[in-house]
Amino acid sequence: MRPFIYSILFFLSITLTQAQREELVLKERFKVDESTILNLDVDNVTILFKESSDDTIKIEYSILFKKNSEEVVYRVFKDINAKVTKHKNVINLEVKNSMYVGELHNIDIDLSSFKELLFGYVKSVKEKKLAYRSKDSILKEIQVSLGTDTQDYIERLKKKNPTKKYGEGSKKFEQKFIIYVPKNLKIKLKALRSRITFNCNIHKPIKVNAYNTYFKLKKVLNKKSEFDLDMGIFQAENIVGGKFNFKDVDKVVIGTISNAKITTEISKVQIGEIGKGVKFIDFNSKLYFYDFDKNFNLFELSGDYSKLHFFDKKNTVTLSAFGNTTTVNFDGQKISFEPRKENKKYKMLEKKIKNKDNYFGHIDLNITHGIIEIKSREKEH
Amino acid sequence: MKRDIRELFKNEEFPKKKLPNFHEEEFLGKLEKLNRKEKSKPFLQIFKIAASIVLMLSVGYYFLSTKTAVKQEDQPTLFVQVKQIEKEYLKNIREEWNDFVAQTTDKNLIEKYKEKLLKLDTNYGRVSKQFEENPNNINILESLIKNLQLRLELLKDIKEHLKELNQKNTSNETIYI
Numbered sequence: 001m002r003p004f005i006y007s008i009l010f011f012l013s014i015t016l017t018q019a020q021r022e023e024l025v026l027k028e029r030f031k032v033d034e035s036t037i038l039n040l041d042v043d044n045v046t047i048l049f050k051e052s053s054d055d056t057i058k059i060e061y062s063i064l065f066k067k068n069s070e071e072v073v074y075r076v077f078k079d080i081n082a083k084v085t086k087h088k089n090v091i092n093l094e095v096k097n098s099m100y101v102g103e104l105h106n107i108d109i110d111l112s113s114f115k116e117l118l119f120g121y122v123k124s125v126k127e128k129k130l131a132y133r134s135k136d137s138i139l140k141e142i143q144v145s146l147g148t149d150t151q152d153y154i155e156r157l158k159k160k161n162p163t164k165k166y167g168e169g170s171k172k173f174e175q176k177f178i179i180y181v182p183k184n185l186k187i188k189l190k191a192l193r194s195r196i197t198f199n200c201n202i203h204k205p206i207k208v209n210a211y212n213t214y215f216k217l218k219k220v221l222n223k224k225s226e227f228d229l230d231m232g233i234f235q236a237e238n239i240v241g242g243k244f245n246f247k248d249v250d251k252v253v254i255g256t257i258s259n260a261k262i263t264t265e266i267s268k269v270q271i272g273e274i275g276k277g278v279k280f281i282d283f284n285s286k287l288y289f290y291d292f293d294k295n296f297n298l299f300e301l302s303g304d305y306s307k308l309h310f311f312d313k314k315n316t317v318t319l320s321a322f323g324n325t326t327t328v329n330f331d332g333q334k335i336s337f338e339p340r341k342e343n344k345k346y347k348m349l350e351k352k353i354k355n356k357d358n359y360f361g362h363i364d365l366n367i368t369h370g371i372i373e374i375k376s377r378e379k380e381h
Numbered sequence: 382m383k384r385d386i387r388e389l390f391k392n393e394e395f396p397k398k399k400l401p402n403f404h405e406e407e408f409l410g411k412l413e414k415l416n417r418k419e420k421s422k423p424f425l426q427i428f429k430i431a432a433s434i435v436l437m438l439s440v441g442y443y444f445l446s447t448k449t450a451v452k453q454e455d456q457p458t459l460f461v462q463v464k465q466i467e468k469e470y471l472k473n474i475r476e477e478w479n480d481f482v483a484q485t486t487d488k489n490l491i492e493k494y495k496e497k498l499l500k501l502d503t504n505y506g507r508v509s510k511q512f513e514e515n516p517n518n519i520n521i522l523e524s525l526i527k528n529l530q531l532r533l534e535l536l537k538d539i540k541e542h543l544k545e546l547n548q549k550n551t552s553n554e555t556i557y558i
Contacts, residue, residue, distance in 0.1 A: 107519055114522075250531065284490075335556065371546070
């Protein structure tokens, strides 16, 4: 056995250096009360919020190195800058990481598999376009979503073909950042190129200002909540109240929404079910409204260059469109409403329902340069 | 980032193992046994060390040479491919932009799109620098391609939108359905 001792030791050292290793960045705990505010200013981080079982905030941030290379460990720790302080009743968490540490693009397959899958992905997007989707399918999509449609497509393929090898990506480390927050904590968040996931419902007002950040939320339940997003992704299972501002956000997916004001610009929005008190102001977005709650009563939208998609399979909603220079496509029959003198707005369209006992509510549109697609016979995707 | 390694040991989860009381005696006993054993021949000892060194060097050389080969082979090809894709996309984007501007008289709309494309271009520049530093990073590559696709898609979409506004079947009266 002894002649092999050195060789065994050498191979053992190789195996150990190749193994995973976790390095702690930050670990803090604060006791909080109802007036405490958690103030976050973060760049290039991946944060998972979980509900705390007591009245404390627990911050646990570490990096999991997949391959133990000293060079990577050095580079990562050089590019991480995280600190937490408490001033009066405000807990300030500041994380200013470089883009090298960020995980916005997180595909873990090799280059040849990626190239191969890209064609299939483009095809699937074309097939999905304009199809009706139920509230349940939207909720399911949000729950399993990893962020971008490409990431979700690859993940779906991996699940379909568990034995197929897709190779390894260039991912050398992973951020493990969990913040445990009590139910009644107020949160202020400023984020840049980050991934923010809430595994718990948001009960207290939350104020968010984000640039190119991916959000995945459960329930947002406070009417004083404010979200201001520039680029990135926003996915939420249920929204009850609040103000939402989406600019250049190419993926907004919401399961159900009520009592909320949404302002959008050049974004793509999909909503599973619209409830009471929803108001929309838009400029040149693609908006998909799949269903309306039976008590939604009134839905108001004003838009310029908006492309709207309504699905009224059960003939439960009435609709009126006021404006000009707009095209309506009702089950494939197209008509353009021209401007009148001095570009004055007028009532272009009125849609009634056949059975008044089956009435859910009214859609009130104020629109110019828009396209209104109404589908009453669309099959579910 | 500066870290005090002693902080790691303050962590409650760090295992605190207590040595047994007979540890010292046990250690000395083992040491004595080892000394009593017959010393191996010096020639054999040197041979074993030399063999291990040769093995280490050959494995080390194998690892380094394969890594270098992959890098030398992949890097320029991928970089050139990306530059080619970029060139093609930018050409298409320019063409789509010219078509779009010719298709509308709405200055507000043109301004909004100009602003949006500029923002995406700035973003592209930032990610492009990252790609130069990490040429084999698939995530950065995806980011670059997505940016170019988005710009092209946006222009194609707005052109399609403008085209759709001009249907043959027109009206300026209220229609009831």
